[in-house]
Amino acid sequence: MTAQAPTAAPHMLRLDGVTVRFGTPGTAPALDAVDLDVAAHEIVCVLGPSGSGKSTLLRVVAGLQHADEGTVLLEGRDQAAIPTHRRGVGLMFQDHQLFPQRDVAGNVAFGLRMRRTSSADQERTVTELLDLVGLPGAQRRAVASLSGGEQQRVALARALAPSPRLLMLDEPLGQLDRGLRERLVVELRRLFRELGTTVLAVTHDQGEAFALADRVVVMRDGRIAQSGTPLEVWQRPATAFVARFLGFDNVVEATVQGEAAATPWGKVPVLAGTPDGPCRLLVRPAGVRLTSAADGLPCTVEARTFRGTHVALLLQPSGGPQMEAACPLHEAPETGDRVGISFAAEDVVVLDAAAD
Ligand SMILES: Nc1ncnc2c1ncn2[C@@H]1O[C@H](COP(=O)(O)OP(=O)(O)OP(=O)(O)O)[C@@H](O)[C@H]1O
Numbered sequence: 001m002t003a004q005a006p007t008a009a010p011h012m013l014r015l016d017g018v019t020v021r022f023g024t025p026g027t028a029p030a031l032d033a034v035d036l037d038v039a040a041h042e043i044v045c046v047l048g049p050s051g052s053g054k055s056t057l058l059r060v061v062a063g064l065q066h067a068d069e070g071t072v073l074l075e076g077r078d079q080a081a082i083p084t085h086r087r088g089v090g091l092m093f094q095d096h097q098l099f100p101q102r103d104v105a106g107n108v109a110f111g112l113r114m115r116r117t118s119s120a121d122q123e124r125t126v127t128e129l130l131d132l133v134g135l136p137g138a139q140r141r142a143v144a145s146l147s148g149g150e151q152q153r154v155a156l157a158r159a160l161a162p163s164p165r166l167l168m169l170d171e172p173l174g175q176l177d178r179g180l181r182e183r184l185v186v187e188l189r190r191l192f193r194e195l196g197t198t199v200l201a202v203t204h205d206q207g208e209a210f211a212l213a214d215r216v217v218v219m220r221d222g223r224i225a226q227s228g229t230p231l232e233v234w235q236r237p238a239t240a241f242v243a244r245f246l247g248f249d250n251v252v253e254a255t256v257q258g259e260a261a262a263t264p265w266g267k268v269p270v271l272a273g274t275p276d277g278p279c280r281l282l283v284r285p286a287g288v289r290l291t292s293a294a295d296g297l298p299c300t301v302e303a304r305t306f307r308g309t310h311v312a313l314l315l316q317p318s319g320g321p322q323m324e325a326a327c328p329l330h331e332a333p334e335t336g337d338r339v340g341i342s343f344a345a346e347d348v349v350v351l352d353a354a355a356d
Pocket of ligand 1: 022023030048049050051052053054055056057204
């Protein structure tokens with residue numbers, strides 16, 4: 001038997017050079033030649049600051065927004081001429097907009113009624129979905145009697161009921177308190193895995209995106225700044241923008257030569273194989289190691305913040321800008337203490353010098 005070449009994973013969704021402009025020509029586009037692939041069964045979370053184009057991206061895929069340039073393909077088919085209700089995508093928005101006059105079952109069955117599914121099939125699907133989202137037997141409850149988290153689950157069951165080939169979520173857990181969000185995100189991931197749902201979600205909340213996604217996409221000014229697994233993006237932010245967006249502030253100009261880089265903090269080790277030349281460096285807080293005051297770069301502890309698993313220290317080195325260090329709980333010095341620091345090469349990330 002001859003070996004077969006592996007076939008590429010089928011793409012559920014492909015955006016090819018999608019551009020959306022609002023208002024007068026000359027203003028920056030809301031989406032600027034965006035290319036994005038989402039594989040079948042993949043969970044992709046789009047992250048980015050306010051105004052970076054996240055909602056516009058979802059709207060263009062849903063057919064709620066016209067693309068000025070480029071194509072949106074679902075399972076290989078150009079969607080340009082296909083209206084929203086024929087695209088086979090499910091949408092769940094932040095303000096989950098349940099119908100207050102209908103009970104839970106009436107809400108969940110909405111998409112099925114639109115498709116003229118038989119009452120028996122509607123009833124069976126509603127029962128299955130309410131079990132899945134953890135609200136068994138809630139069919140006859142009034143929407144107003146549900147908590148925020150329960151309403152969110154009903155909205156999710158409603159979006160899932162017509163078995164959309166792609167489910168799109170816009171800030172799905174936006175209005176819930178943190179504890180509930182953290183629990184629901186775990187449940188959502190399990191549920192999507194179980195159903196094999198392909199998901200494109202948009203969120204402000206990094207924690208939510210990193211917990212939910214197989215892949216995160218970070219947007220900036222209508223473009224994709226980085227795309228990768230949560231671990232890749234977290235460990236290796238590609239640019240200073242992504243690093244800062246993720247909350248890493250230890251970013252400095254540097255010049256690499258061999259296995260060290262010259263920085264305003266002095267020599268910082270870099271991994272072998274790093275190309276020589278000017279760049280920006282991120283030193284992850286975990287890579288700032290405390291030594292005795294006599295060794296390493298002398299610093300004063302300006303502030304310390306308890307973070308549960310560690311203490312975040314704000315350090316003022318004798319030269320160069322302030323930096324953050326993550327310190328084990330029992331080893332954290334006091335504000336005003338003098339310490340020395342060294343750097344761990346595995347937590348030093350060389351950023352793309354061309355992008356800011
Ligand atoms: N209908 C519209 N008319 C004009 N400009 C718009 C319209 N919708 C969005 N924009 C602009 O397009 C850009 C991207 O907006 P979008 O809502 O996609 O960003 P976002 O990343 O989802 O932001 P947020 O996180 O605040 O929801 C912004 O500059 C916004 O002001």
